[in-house]
Amino acid sequence: MQLAPADAFFAWLEARFVFTAGPKRGQPLRLDPFQQAYVRQVLARDGDDPAHRICIFSTPRKQGKTAVLSCLLLGFMLPDSPICIPMCRAGIAAPTGRHAMFIFQAAIELLAAVGRDDEAKVIQHPSPGFFRTKGGARCDIYSGSKNSGHGASLHLAMIDEAGLLPDNRPLIDNFVDALAIENGQMLATGTRGTNRAYNDLIDNPPKGVAVTIYGAQPGDDYGSPETWHRANPGLGPIKSVKFMRDQWEKAKSAGTEREFAAWNLNVRQTPAKELLIELPQLQAAYDEKAGPVPGEPCFIGLDLGGPAAQTAAVIVYQSGFIRLIAAFPDQPITLEERGHRDGCGGAYRAAHDAGDLITTSGQVTDLPEFLEALTAKIGPHPVASVSCDRYRAAELLTALSRAGIPWRPRFRGQGPKDGNADILATRKLFLAGAMKLHRSQLLELALGETDCRVSFTGATQLDKSSRMSRIDLAQALVLGCSAMLEDREAIPTEYEVEVL
Template sequence: MKPSDTAIKFLESLKIPEGPRAGKPLRLADFQKQFVRGALEPENMVACLSIGRGNAKTALSAGMALAALMGKLDKQPKREIIFAARNRDQAKIAFSFLVGFMESLPAAERKKFDVRRGQRLEVEYSGNGGGLARCIAADGKSILGGAPILAILDERAAWEREKGDSLENSILSGLGKRNGKALLISTSAPDDANTFSRWLDEPPPGTYVQEHRPAAGLPADDPDSLLIANPGAAEGIGASLEWLRSQARRAIARGGSALSSFRNLNRNERVSSDDRSVLVTVDEWLAAEVSELPPRQGPCVLGVDLGGSRSMSAAALYWPETARLEAVGTFPAVPGLADRGAADGVSGRYVEMRDRGELTVLGENTVPPGPWLAEVVKLVDGVPISCIVGDRFRNAEFAEAMQKANLRVPFIWRGFGWKDGAEDIERFRRSLFDGRVKCLPSLLLRSSMADSITLVDPAGNHKLAKARSLGRVDPTAATILAVAQGDRMLAQPARKTRAPIWA
């Protein structure tokens, strides 16, 4: 039999150790069998499983660890199995599942196990050549010299970056000694730059990836996408679809961190669950997306964020009378969009933005301000621009760019610090929440808003910042400038003119 068939047969001989169905025979769901088969293919050394919370990913990996410990998957003597997690308590969860499955074995087999729950969590097996399963936390020093045949990296997305990467590298380097395998299991990370996200998006050769993540932009209580992230709900594993939908409605009603956390943990979306300094949440921004834009009517405000060398330049066109918003970003040609996306940790997102018409390429190594501003003005198709808003610290570059683009319109200088930034962010948020921002679905703006946070001073003032060092918030900055200026224009009282009086 193939190793995967042996593993599935062994797993289904066990009994469920805990929960409402405790004591009943274990029956693997289709998605679980799919993962076992993919992970145990001879050419794969690493298997990644990304799925919503409560779909028995830890229990499944613990069952596979028990099979490896007993020599069902590998006949090497003195087998070593590792449960690795961010901390000891998290590793203990998988350890407890292994012990629970072990207790469902025949009495003669149970006598061959020695469970140690002291300072170290270990299970030693004396039969079939012997083996040892142990727990370690995310400290690379604790695994140096190991040679595991199976390593389970539980909730990999939640590990601290430096310590987690160090432990992962130590484990992977030890797998080669005995032709071992690693299982990386977790819910989605909050962003694309996370190491677990890089495993999913850019898997190296010898990696099996199984990701249950629905498309972005769907309502939190959408049933079909909930089942994509929680396939166990349809097969009696974990929470039911009705419970998930009720929790989604509760999260929608509460908003903020409750909704972000539900999307990240239960819908398996890459959404930050910490909104203490989030500019706007995903759902708050998605409320501004419409299928048909309002007309271009009234004065037009152009918000501009000039990028530095090798970075993005972005522009936002906003019509305050109709709430219409359009945004575009531009990169220089070198490096290419595919290479730049890989370096920024967003995979092929820049290429997709270009194909959607939201991102353009201009210049060689830098975006030339003058020609770029002239190209942006062409987007309005002759509609007059009432004013341009930009960063006061780039006033010399703006003046040169406007001269080269032959633009003669008022320029309003704004700062991105606490004073101007706090006012502009508050006006932008107020306009967004009041429904005075309408745009077509834009991957450029979605990506930029997801990378945008605010830094808060002791007085409660906000200023724009990046959520991650590789993030691109230029479209967000341009949008905030344009919308805030449009809000100021609407707030100005209309001037009353009197008929001339002739003496």
């Protein structure tokens, strides 16, 4: 009795390959039922044609999507496979060329685990590279740009992490066009992400598009193990429940529940953009009677601005009380004209009247004048550190030297490493109820115009919500908060004295 193509493929995988990682390492490679269901869609036929031109497989992270693609890639390219396409031509696109290499690497590891690594090779020169087998099959890497796949002729097109690709429809259209001559298929996987074309195909699949999707539904409790299992069909055999619980606890403590839902529950939202601090968290910190403890040290976050941007400072006292001050130059336009230009009306004039905003002489904020006003704002408190963007280090050091101010500088980058740590520290402090401040409409304005851009690695960076947004106070806030938390959580030095 002849097996159906899918069953023959599963039997071939189990007989020829083993798991290369995880708790099943070394065991025969048998795909889980939810993975097999997707493969059956891919291999379904309508006569001589594929039953589905596009097959989408959308799940939360770490559900074996890359493993399934690597198995299918080997199945189509290796001559002994029951689904082999002679002289197969394939292409893979992903958010980056390095990301696309993950499928190649997984395929090579499968071959190496059973002593077949001499049957295929990854060639990385010329960049971005390609994967080929002894049988003459070849798979090329594409960068993920809008021109990817243009002019190609493919039996198989794969898009890994399609939801994280740049939001350009031409890439998907190019790949579909590349299938025309060979009557091929496109396989797209990944979390829902932010790519509109990918989400449109999931929500409104046209004829010829098959969608396999797992994720939480509206109203689900993101912290419920029942939700975790329903959204993650591989929870247990592929991703451990303990790992999910750790990720959830981490998200709760850092205030990143939406990010958790996007990556671990495949919830449709915008994981690439989120607020620094939710308004209820900020309002909970308002206390008009609060103030610093007499004589306690403070930590300053400083964002130096040019002609258009504010120069801003946030003072974070060790007890968690916050003060702030910002400045604009008084030329070439007035505060009212700046407010009109920036689309915030009379907010700058109101902040000036409230004492949160000053003007300095000239067309660029005068740093000595600003430092004098900042020192007065701090009051009789020692400054433990002043944190600033390392790009402006020389400017700050020069100003401090000329003013004779002995503050200890702490320089930070705004990339995903320092920026992500500073953002998480700020959220942690506000979520814990550790911060107190008097209401500031200027800070509310800055936070309302501040987005946190989330990369596909999960790291966050501050970003403007529009071209004219002024987020200098938000930048200063995360610098000051992270310095204060770093000091709080520092492990005190212990000395051991041996008396002779």
